[in-house]
Amino acid sequence: MxxxxxxxxxxxxxxxxxxxxxxxxxxxxxxxxxxxxxxxxxxxxxxxxxxxxxxxxxxxxxxxxxxxxxxxxxxxxxxxxxxxxxxxxxxxxxxxxxxxxxxxxxxxxxxxxxxxxxxxxxxxxxxLNVMLPAPATRALPTMATLEVNYHTMLAGSPDTILLMQRGSNLLLDVNRRARQHFGLTEAELVQTRLPSLCPPLQPDGRASTEVFAEQVDAVMAGATQMVALTMRHSTGRLIDCELRMVPLNSGDHRLMHVRVVDVTARNRAAALRNGKNKLLEMIARSAPQGETLERLMQLIESQSADVLCTVMLLGPDGRTVAAASGPSMPSAYLDALVGLPIGPAAGSCGTAMHRRATVIVADIDNDPLWAPYRAAASRYGLRACWSIPIMQDSSTVIGSFAMYYRSVRAPDAEELALIGAAAHLAGIAITRTRREEELLRHREHLEELVAARTLELMRSKDQAEQVNEELTAALENLSLTQDELVRRDKLAALGALVAGVAHELNTPIGNSLVMASTMSERTAELRRELEGGLRRSVLETYLDQAASADQVVLRNLNRAAALVASFRRIAIDGAQSQRSRFRLGEQVGELLHALEADLRRQGVTLEQELDQSLELDSYPAPLLQALRQLIDNAVVHGFGSGKDGRTGTLRVAAHDSGEEVVIDVIDDGIGIAGGNLPRIYDPFFTTRMGAGGSGLGLYVTHNIVTGVLGGHIDVASKAGLGTRFTLRLPKSAPL
Missing domain, CATH: 3.40.50.2300 (Response regulator)
Known part of the structure; x- marks a missing residue:
């Protein structure tokens, strides 16, 4: 090679x-x-x-x-x-x-x-010597010497083959398939001109002889080999054909080899597919139901020869025919169907709707289902009727689709599929129309409901406006009443405060007055004794009494001064304090260091857990004052200061919780009784009246935390289990 x-x-x-x-x-x-x-x-x-x-x-x-x-x-x-x-x-x-x-x-x-x-x-x-030429074999004919019997080849072809003489268009030879295709004998076909096998006019209205001549010219010019032509069976049935033509030359003979393909079924299938699409478009754009059903019946009639289609609609009662239509059926016949009952023997359509199944009647004259209506069908020449129910869903019948014929015949598989497709499309169209009608009724009803609801809302609006006016007047009265109540509450609070101040100051001042009055009397007695001669023992007794009175007066005046200082702290605000940025750990640490020795003498162990990195832009003095009050409160009320006090632990902790700083003051003392928790921030409320408690410590602390520092204070306590005060303070105090 x-x-x-x-x-x-x-x-x-x-x-x-x-x-x-x-x-x-x-x-x-x-x-x-x-x-x-x-x-x-x-x-x-x-x-x-x-x-x-x-x-x-x-x-x-x-x-x-x-x-x-x-x-x-x-x-x-x-x-x-x-x-x-x-x-x-x-x-x-x-x-x-x-x-x-x-x-x-x-x-x-x-x-x-x-x-x-x-x-x-x-x-x-x-x-190029890449391949060798095919060797010549004496036993086999060459293309130059090979002759084939054209008639023999034509006769054995499964396609319709015609041999035509160009110019005259005479058929010279045909095969058996051609005789079957046109329903003519060989003698009838041979010597017949090919255009005579076509109807006089093509579907476009042009003469068949003219169209055929143009197509032959196009084939001879090499423009095409395949042409479309409508031909005719001997029965008159039209056949859509594709002709493939090949010119043949044999000596002086000018011939044309013609292969004919029946494309009727293919064209009908395409027409059915396109028709279905157009019907679905009509349904989608809500075309009138009658127009859609008429187009559907015309489409089915174009798919089968001599068929007449009808659509019957079942009435609302579900027992009688409400309407019937058919573009090719006599109107008198259709009118006669309206009002007829459906049932087990009510022709093809009435029976199909009753059974919810397809009913095939191939011979109306001899089928018992048509016994009541046989005369009417015979009057109009109807001999066969196939009907299928139109379903809205799997169980609801809404009508029937029927195919009538004027000859006795039964459907094949293709025709059964065709009537099934027709019923499906009809069901879509009818269901869509009914849904739209139902929506229209709902829309109209909804409009009525909206109108009624609007009227009701207008009435409610008027009533609401009237009530609003009344509420406005009542609100004005309530505002006046509220202002009066606030004024009264302020007066009541002021009265309580004054009463508390008077109560607290009354004891030390009263004691001082009693003692001063007693010493005044003793002094007068001493003067009288001095006039008559003062004895040393009398003077010493007076001096002892004076010293004792001085101690009492001094102690009570110091007590009164302390109370006044406490009262002044109640009204503390930010304007009286210096705002600054400070490290919380340093300030609180110094406070605890100053208190630690005193607390240790009273048997209280101090623990601290402070985040040294915490910084606040706030008021350090009020903050330390609030913490001092909480620590004092724990010592006095949690552990009981003095010789009868109990030992315990007091822990102060501070940590960062995002936007806030949380400070906890926790003791393991006796706790606070549940009934007292709601009142601990009230002024002058104390459980140790007369034993070192003024009832103002937690009140002052609450005012500082919620006022000056802009934070929040919480308490959690149970009797015998200690107390936890939690301060939540913003990192930047309000201005």
Whole structure:
């Protein structure tokens, strides 16, 4: 076998220069299997540039690109490629004169441009010694000597084949399939002109002879080989056909090979598909129900010969026919159907609706289902009726779709599928219309409800406006009343405060007054004693009494001064304190360090857990005052200060919780009774009245935390289990 060029290092490019359309892709695909590359160009300068590359194994040049009669381009390609490179010339209209000129300039071969790509590839591969020519065998005929009996080949074809004489359009030979196709004998078909097998007019209204002549001319001009034509069966039935024509020449005979394909079923299927789409479009855009159903029946009638379609609608009572329609049925027959009851023997349609199943009556005259209506059907020539119920859902019948025929017949599988599709489409159309009607009724009812509701709302609005006016007046009265109550509450609070102050100050001041009055009397007695001679013992007694009175007065005045200082702290505010940015741990740590020794003497252990990185922009003095009050409260009320006090632990902790700082003061003392918790922040409320408690410590603390510091204070305590006060303070106090 010859070696491919790629393994020998020889040129492997096939130059194809043609200005006409040529199937160079098929040529390239065939040659690529043998290692050759097709370089296709469409201009002379491109062909010359490729020829100069030195890689051209064979050149193919279109005569139309060669220039004048001397074929200059072909000569230049020959010179550039060299005498050893084969040169093929292609011609759109081969002739003897051009053939001679081609060989005169050194062309290797002269070929028609219409040559198939596979045939040209074979010639190229043989010329380049890649393939060997097919060997000649004496036992087998060559194409030049082979003769085939056309009639024998035509008779065995499964397709409809006609042999026609061009010009006269006479049929010279037909096969058996053609006789079946047209329903004519061979003698009837032969010597018949082919256009006579068509109806006088085509579907577009043009004469069949004129259309056929134009199509034959188009085939002879090479424009097409397949033409569409409507032909006719011997019964008159129209047949949609595709004719594939191939010209044949045999000596002086001008013949045409005609292959006829029946495309009626295909066209009907396409028409049915398009019709379904148009019907669905009509349903989607809410076309009138009658128009949609009429279009549906016309579509089904176009799919089957001699069929008459009807649609019957079941009435609201579910027992009688409410309406019937059919574009091709007599109106009198349709009117007679309205009001008829459905049932087990009510013709095809009434029975189908009753059974909810398809009913096929192939012979109306002899079927018992049609006994009550046989005369009416016979009057209009109806002999068969197939009916299928139209369903809204799996159990609700809304009508029936029927196909009538004027001859006795039963449906095939295709016709059963057709009537099923028709009933499905009818069900969609009718259901859609009923849904829209129902929506319209709901919309109208909704409009009535909206109108009624609007009227009710207007009334309610008027009532609300009247009530609003009354409420406004009541609110004004309530505001006045509230202002009066606030004023009274302030007076009451002030009265309670004054009463508490008076109560607290009354004892030390009263004691001081009593003691001062007693000493005044003793002093008067001493003066009288002094006039009569003062004894030493009397003076010493007076001095002892005076010293004791001084202690009592001093102690009570100090007590009164302390109470006054406490009262002053009640009204403390931010204006009296210095605002600054400070580290909480440092300030609280100093306070606890100052208190630690005193607490230890009273048996209280102090623990601290402070985040030293915490910073506040606030008022340090009021904050420390509040903490001091909480610590004092724990010592006095939690542990009981003095010699009878109990030991315990007091822990102060502070941590960051995001936007706030949380400070806990926790003791494990006796706790606070549940009944006292709601009152611990009231002024002058104390459980140790007369034993060192003024009832103002927690009141002052609460005012500082919630007022000056802008925070919040919580308490959690149970009797016998200690107390926890929690202060939640913003990192930046309010201004």
């Amino acid at each position: 010859p070696t491919p060029p790629s393994s020998l290092g020889t040129p492997h490019t096939i130059l194809l220069a043609t200005s006409s359309a040529y199937d160079h892709a098929s040529l390239a695909q065939t040659l690529a299997r043998h290692g050759y590359h097709v370089h296709a160009v469409s201009r002379g300068d491109e062909a010359l540039a490729a020829a100069r590359s030195g890689d051209v194994a064979l050149a193919i040049v279109d005569v139309a690109l060669a220039g004048s009669a001397s074929l200059e381009l072909c000569q230049m390609v020959r010179q550039l490629c060299g005498p050893g490179v084969p040169l093929y010339l292609l011609s759109t209209a081969p002739n003897a004169e051009e053939h001679a000129r081609a060989f005169h300039i050194g062309a290797t071969d002269y070929l028609p441009l219409s040559m198939e790509a596979d045939d040209l590839a074979d010639k190229i591969l043989v010329r």
